[in-house]
Amino acid sequence: MSKLFFVDAHLDLSMNALEWNRDLREPVEEINRQEAGMTDKPDRAKATTTLPELRNGNIGLVVATQIGRVIEKNNNLPGSGWHSPEQAWAQTQGQLAWYRAMEEEGQMVMIRNKTELDEHLALWKNGKPNNSKPIGYILSLEGADSIVNISYVERAYNYGLRAIGPAHYGPGRYANGTDSSGRLNQMGIDLLKEMDRLDMILDATHLNDDAFWHALDIYKGNIWASHNNCRAFVDHNRQFSDDMIKALIERDAVIGIALDAWMMVPNWIRGSSTPQGMNCNMDIMINNIDRICQLAGNSDHAAVGSDLDGAFGTEQCPYDLKTIADLQKTPQLLKNRGYTDNDIEKIASGNWIRFMRKAL
Structure with a gap:
């Protein structure tokens, strides 16, 4: 197969630019050269x-x-975080400013509606080299803590925010996330109602089991899981059980498979385990994709949400992936499992594009 067009539904680009001080316009090799000998972050x-x-x-x-x-x-x-929602809001606004700066230079372009989506896809599929094409991005908020109060949701929507994951790690202001328990609080319920009013996308990623089921019961709009793997392979609350996956499929959701090694192989120990030592390779990504497809009975709900810049790098991702461009290995791995070209195209980009056209 020729090089497929891919959609990646979860990248923390602005976090890397500002908190890691990475100029993401540069090649990976140059950034890694500049960081040689630095030890402040594991990646x-x-x-x-x-x-x-x-x-x-x-x-x-x-x-x-x-x-x-x-x-x-x-x-x-x-x-680990900020001591007030106002500080957290200011942090997200700095991140937004970086995206805007990249747009002004032609490096990126924000996608806010179906028309902009279709125009961008036409540009990327025009057969010309990618060198000068902007990376299209849909803006998402990972964890709602920075929403100072409910009135800020519409303010964020107006500057282009289209998806919100109410929780991240631990207890949150609106919802409890990974490694915590408990349903949505009243603020969380009000958040989902406001998102529904604005036709936003609910990202179910990071919701703990209690909050997940509560959110699905409340939310009427479009739901996706930008970066979430299967609990059948790694038995941890960060992953989705088969029942949770089936519930998302019933809501016509798409689930992006993440490439963080601790979510791919059981018993990973941060700072100690290695991808080679734990035999963590891209075939495990295919295992997760295949399980979602088997539960669905089709290939309409599995996709990619790599999280490859989510505070880890090659020390904690599949050993046969050196840069994000190696997502292009996925089509052959799927073909090896018997997936058709049509299935593979849907997993690479078609499922996300179908969802986005509906949700935007």
Whole structure:
């Protein structure tokens, strides 16, 4: 097969640009050269994702995040979050400013509606080289803590925000996420009602089991899971059980498979395990895609949400992936499992595009 067009539904581009101080216009090799010897973050000199690598991989459309957690004031762990929602909001606005700067230079373009989506896809499929094409992005908020109050939801929608995941890790202001428990609080219920009013996308990723079922019961609009794997392979609350996957399929959701090694192989120990030592390769990604397809009885609900720049790099992703452009290995791996060209195209981009055309 020729190089397929890919959509990646979860990248923390602005977080890397601002908090990691990475100029994402540069090649991966240059960023890793600059970071040689740095130890402040575990993925220094192990980056996989830049704008040139997205172009190299024919990944012309992404869901790009804003993120700003709020934590208790007595929690002083570095980088874990902000001590007020106003601070977290300011962080997300700095991230938005970076996306705007990339747009002004022609590096990226925000996608806010179906017309803009179709125009962007036509540009990327015109047969010309990708070198000067902007990376299209749909703006998503990972964790709603930075929404100071409900009136900020419409403010964010007006500047282009189209999807919100109410929770991230631990207890949140609106919902409880990974490694916590409990249903949505009243603020979370009001958040979902406002998102429904604005026809936004609910990202079910990171919701704990209680909040997941509560949210699905409340929310009437479009739901996706931008980056979430299967609990059948890694038995942890960060992953979805088969029943949760089936419920999402019933809502016509699409689930993006993430490439974070601890979500791919059981018993991963951060800072100790290695991809080679745990035999973590891209075939495990295919296992997760295949399970969703088997549960659905079709290939309409599985896709990619790599999270490849989510505070990890090659030290914690499949050993046969060196940069995000290696997503192009996915089609042959799927073909090896008996998937047809039509199935593969849907998993690479078609499922996300179908969903986006409906939701935008």
